Amino acid sequence: MKSALLKGFRHGIPIGLGYLSVSFAFGMKAVGDGLTVLQAVLISMTNLTSAGQIAALPLMISGASLAEMALTQLTINLRYALMGLSLGRKLDESMGTVQRMIFSFANTDEIFAVASSQPGKIGKHYLYGLMIAPWIGWSLGTLIGAAAGTLLPVFVRSALGIAIYGMFLAIILPPARQRRPVRFVVLTAVALSLCFRYIPGLNTVSSGFVIIICGVAAAALGAWRFPAKEDAA
């Protein structure tokens, strides 16, 4: 039991270090947008997701409806549902309903990737260990960014503004290079997003709905043109 917990914890350390830097940028942006330090940290402690939190900021600032917020989060985070379905098949009998409810809080892209790459079935001790460092890294990075971000000189702050987008590019480009369907989906979504930004009339649609429309339309077109033959993941 102890060794599984330790093994999980160790596997979570690189994830936690990576989260530290990205959540630093989130904390800095949140405070720059008018949230308090405590509010920024609370978001990270309870959400533990990069894209959803970044998309939530402009919606909060502009006073968007709670329905728009919920729909935006649903679309952006829909990928977690697929990951949950996939990971569910790898859990051993120690993962009852309660354990699944606890672990699912931390089923992020990176934790999912590490957990599913483990050989054989995985149990609660490994997964609990795996959750710890990423959650601390994500919360602590937000705290440091939110509290100290404003102390940094302007040129450092503006340079850090691109960090999260760099991470997004590192997630989407390698599969887009290797797989034509992913390339098609990404290019379609980007083209739609550009239309919603620059075409008069379309550019009045609020940021949450733009993400929903672009995401759903591009993924649906992709699924229609390139339905996966076997395992799509």
Added chain:
Amino acid sequence: MKWSVFLPYLAVTAGVTYLIRMLPLTVFRREIKNRYIRSFLAYIPYAVLGAMTFPDVFYSTGDIRTAACGVAVAVLLAWRGRSLLTVAVAACCAVALAQGFLLLV
């Protein structure tokens, strides 16, 4: 931000995010058979991240020229399959260098 405005947003973002993660792992333990739905769900992250990155990334540094330098470096490294951390840090450094260059000229 006022807490009376903030707390409902916090509850909705945290609640929706948690339910999406929790329900498939606990309630719906069946596999999705339909290949169109499976593909749709598999493509959603790439579509969402693509739409969130462009064109926003060009406005992320306060100067479209320095952002373009960051994007160029990030795309090059990401295309070669470098890690999330490497790409993010390199993009920041490229923006910092571009800012320094613009100050000099």
